[in-house]
Amino acid sequence: MANDPIHQFQISRLVPIEIGGMDFSFTNSSLFMVLTVATAGAFLFLTTSSRGLIPGRMQSISEMSYEFIAGMLRDSAGTGGMKFFPMVFSLFMFVLTANLLGMFPYFFTVTSHIIVTFMLALFVILTVVIYGLVKHGTGFFKIFVPSGVPAAIVPIVALIEIISFLSRPISLSVRLFANMLAGHITLKVFAGFVTSLGALGAVGIGGAILPLLMTVALTALEFLVAFLQAYVFAVLTCMYLNDAVHPGGH
């Protein structure tokens, strides 16, 4: 079982809790959610506690993330979308920190579970739908009818737009989940080759160099993916929020 690449995604109950026949146990997943939130929160809180006019390195990181997300949201959804800034920023920081924490050996990757990423995606889409309906009423449904489309093909286009809208929470969540899952499995498989080949004696140790190099390269790639997927999640969130703010198009 030690070499099983799936084992790292196992959830074990640390504190079993059951309410109304449902299992709400505090699991290792929950523990890493708490760790993610605590790490990100503590970092942002402590690095900004000096409130320096001239930022230090750590304070710069917090400020850069702030301005990075603020710029992203302003570019996609305009100043009207800035009311969603806390949401996009916390989503980005949560996903990024969870992905990066997952890079530690023996750590659990919260975002490698579809239900977690799906809930985050659902949160985004529900925000879009509820805000869009409250703000624009039926005008929100203009997102399904792009302007400038000939009347004859409007039904087809609207159908395609509706399907594309409905698939958004799925694509948003599966993208993040699959990236994290596949990356971690690949990493584990190649790292497994190193130990398996190493057990075969001198020739095996020589041959184990290749998967070892691959593991090193994949680790670097995984760090990139960890950041990239958090970025993609935040960018898509901004673009979907733009629909809620400006349903009539751009």
Add this chain to the structure above:
Amino acid sequence: MFVAPAFAQEQAPTDAVPLTHTPPITEGTTEHVEAEHTGVFPPFETSLFPSQILWLAITFGLFYLFLQKVVLPRLGHMLEVRRDRIAQDLDTASRMKEEADAAVAAYEQELADARAKANVIGQEARDRAKAEAEANRRETEAGLDTRLAEAEARIASIRNAAMAEVGGIAEETATAIVEALGGTPDRSAIASAVAAQRS
């Protein structure tokens, strides 16, 4: 949260109920407390979904509130203060530059004025010196003219006197010549002859 293993084992059958993928629960499955041992791919282990949803909601909700109430206002305030400070410093810099430009302009103006004034003073001094020189020259020339006139007058008077005496000298000379020749000088004749020659 102190839950004994016995409690966990008690829950085992209910844990296993939502697992539709697993075979019907038999007596032997009661020791399978951990849902992951059912062989289902862990991310699709639906029995653990409620727990994950709940804890995600709790942790992410608290995270969201913490960022919204504490971190983001603080970061936003910091960046705003810095932006204001930079704008203010730029304003001060541009104002100081304007002041410096004005000082340079004033300096240039004063320099031009001083130069113009110096020119005026120089011109005045030159004019005055010229006028003085002219006056001196006139005075000297006037003095020279009077002295020239005086000299001419003296020359004329001397000449007149000399000319007046010429007649007498001529008569005396003629008388002396006549006497030397052994004649008797006729003074009246000589005087008339002299007068006739001179006229």
